[in-house]
Amino acid sequence: MASQLTDLCLRVVFVVAAVLSPGSTENDHDWTFCGTWLHGQQFLHLDLNLSPGCNGLSVSANESVLSINGQFTARCRRSDVIPLNQFGLDFEDHDFCLYWEPLQDQLKLQIGGENLTLCWPARPQGSCCTDLSLGSNEPEADFGIYKAMIRTDVIALKTFTTYTFNASPISCKTLCEQVKHKATQFNMVEHHAEDSCPDSLDLEIKDDFRGHNFTSLATRGVYEEPITTIYLPPALKQTTTMTSKVVITFFRNNTLFQESHKEVKILNEVVKITVENEIITGLSEPIRISFYHDVIHKRHPRKCVSWDTRTDPLQVKWLSDGCETQERDDEHTDCLCNHLTYFSVLVQLEPRPVRHLLALTIITSVGCALSVISCVALIIFLCRKRKRSKEQSLPIHLGLAVSLAFLNLLFFFSGVLANMGGEGLCTWVGAGLHYSLLCSFTWMGIEIFHTFWLVYMVFTPSPKPYVWNLVGFAVPAVPIIILASVGDIYGLKKVVPSDDVSNPYLMCWMKDDNEKALLAYYFTTMTALVVLVSSGIVMLFLVYQKIRVRDEWRQNRVAFLSIWGLSCLFGTSWGLTFLDFSPISDFVLFLSCFINSFQGFFLMLRFYMLEWMRKQATGSALGSNSTGSTRQQMLQTQEKK
Known part of the structure; x- marks a missing residue:
């Protein structure tokens, strides 16, 4: 009876905090669910069943499987069983966190020191699924999720097998405006209002395509300045097999693009360049992406990198293959790449990288x-x-x-x-x-x-x-x-x-x-x-x-x-x-x-x-x-x- 009363009090506190929090009448543009997975002494798996819609999701765990199921994505569709031993997870209990970013349609799982991307970042169109609120959860068990939290709020101290969350649909454009309004209202200077809202540009590649320039603008103080410029060469038309559309998406909230290594960091924007229904590699003339960023000291080397989701779809691994780096000055870096995917500038922090x-x-x-x-x-x-x-x-x-x-x-x-x-x-x-x-x-x-x-x-x-x-x-x-x-x-x-x-x-x-x-x-x-x-x-x-x-x-x-x-x-x-x-x-x-x-x-x-x-001299x-x-x-x- 006492344990039930404690759990009920935690629920009441969580609900009251949610109601009284600033901007509570607005939808959340991100969501975090954390806990400790208590499992058995056997091989562990991740079970995914994700589809577009907005009916909510459930997170459950047992002796060997952590499951994430539901309809809450805009475009991501995934059904997969992933063995977790390949990431070095041992038989000890593991803390985990699940991150959902509806404005980027990105779902990420952090477990055992590894960051696993379950839904790749993209630009949602039309409806976004947000405002994930706690629903019912299964009774106490020996195996499951212990000390569950939403952001930093503890919602249960017992071990439950399943947590369910209800969701609400909303126009992605409306959600983005709410985020901008909230950032302006509470003076979120360190987090620009437009950071959570990816921008996209579309270009039809026709027979007379002779190259094209794109520019992404960002607000710095009271002025709008170009932060990223992209040049698509004529060779792109020669590589495509049909008349296609190029989609360029600018992601300024790069938190979920960071690798788990502390020695490196992605700066400013991440740019995704794709051609519909085609994979573009080996361009005879490279695309040019010019990043404008904060001042980078010379003791911190930087390089242009790309993330190929086909090679490693689960983990964000930035590689320099296929990209050439040109450092114009401390605030400008040009990337010349011969393929299309996600691009950014990777900065080495400490220690200094070793050549050869x-x-x-x-x-x-x-x-x-x-x-x-x-x-x-x-x-x-x-x-x-x-x-x-x-x-x-x-x-x-x-x-x-x-x-x-x-x-x-x-x-x-x-x-x-x-x-x-x-x-x-x-x-x-x-x-x-x-x-x-x-x-x-x-x-x-x-x-x-x-x-x-x-x-x-x-x-x-x-x-x-x-x-x-x-x-x-x-x-x-x-x-x-x-x-x-x-x-x-x-x-x-x-x-x-x-x-x-x-x-x-x-x-x-x-x-x-x-x-x-x-x-x-x-x-x-x-x-x-x-x-x-x-x-x-x-x-x-x-x-x-x-x-x-x-x-x-x-x-x-x-x-x-x-x-x-x-x-x-x-x-x-x-x-x-x-x-x-x-x-x-x-x-x-x-x-x-x-x-x-x-x-x-x-x-x-x-x-x-x-x-x-000595022997030669003395013969001894x-x-x-x-x-x-x-x-x-x-x-x-x-x-x-």
Whole structure:
């Protein structure tokens, strides 16, 4: 009895709020229904049965099927059963929202982080179906829709299997006028009155068609200014097989056209260009669409995109295929496209897209795989040599090889683990990757410090190996533990390719949409990198000053191997990270990617080359007391003095 009374009170509150709300005597130009789908542990499906009319709709759910049925569209007709597992929906309960826009005849379902377009946006003609009001709902059940809401108003706290909604027909023109009046009455400056009312222009393509220009006007302040202009070329007549009519529709309310990705955004108008009863592709002369939009800063790349509903009818995926982008200035973008469909301008927000991502990924994967194998071989080589030699630098070289092996191994599998394990696994993998990177930087710093010790403190014994191990492996763990305790730092990172901004590459690292992660990156990784590169360059100069007067330095291969090898040990190649600016950004990116991903291989090559050169010079075996290290070979005479 108490639960029934609670539900009745919620209904009364909802009805009273609807009656007392401003403009309640007018029809709603949009509608939103949300809830939580409580379902069973089985494969899920979406059942659609939509048709034109205005008899209302029903939303129902059971153990495995979410159903949307009714006559409430102007032109959309759809009967389909869609498996939802293809969108990554698991067996957990899912929140969903259903959006209905009668002035665009568009129905959209948001579920599991995906936006599914159930009715494509179009210009309704004649009658629109609106004012969807709550009707009856089925009794409480174990499976169904829990905590249903209309917009932000909760209408039930129980779990019901079905919700029905009554609707009222109205002239689309009248509804559009009501929306304009409502926007003017309540000073909706941020949402222009005409935004919800799509405009359409029709053009008959006759035998004498020689091209045509269209212009869409929009109110900006007290003036009407052209916001979009379209040029249809004569080639359009050659492509059509019969005398047809071109329909151009301008959609200014682009909310339902947005993708689910936060990194990209559709700006201003969306333009739909179609020819009745025909599919137009491969135009010999492209159509030209000139968009006038708000100022876009150069750090946010933009490109012309189109949505082909035939390729992916459920999801809005904007692609640049078949379109060329011409940026006239910060407020104008021209799109030259060789087909007809929906068009707009896609703006990349954050992070900045990466050019040539596929090539960079291949280089990194090959380099990391080869570096892991090389580091393992180098670890075996150094362990065997450590048994025969008491060289002080061997434990340091060994620590660097171990940290680089761990770093390259995690980086190689980062993309695979991100796609397999998702956010949960990436939290641990991202922390491990950050720890191995800081370990590598720390061991390179130890190499720098130990070289300084050999050169300038000859008669003072260096610290014991356990001290180096404590510094190299324990110190980097401190910031990782702190960041992990703070939380929300590590997880999925999306690397956006410039050629397909809607299909990012996933990896495990620090999150790119979190201010805490950004601060952690600069205070740990970038700070360590600045200290490492600056001290490495200084140490290279000091070592060069010491060894340039020796006889061995006059041998070209020794001189090259000395500086090249010490550069690898001192991590100075990471300094390329700070040179990422135009016009050499692409070259620096490829060079940095190649050198740093192959760093483990270069280190192995250095030590094996030094051992080979030592054998050539002395003819001795591995058990000799030679250091096997470039810097100690070059300083051996100086130390004896």
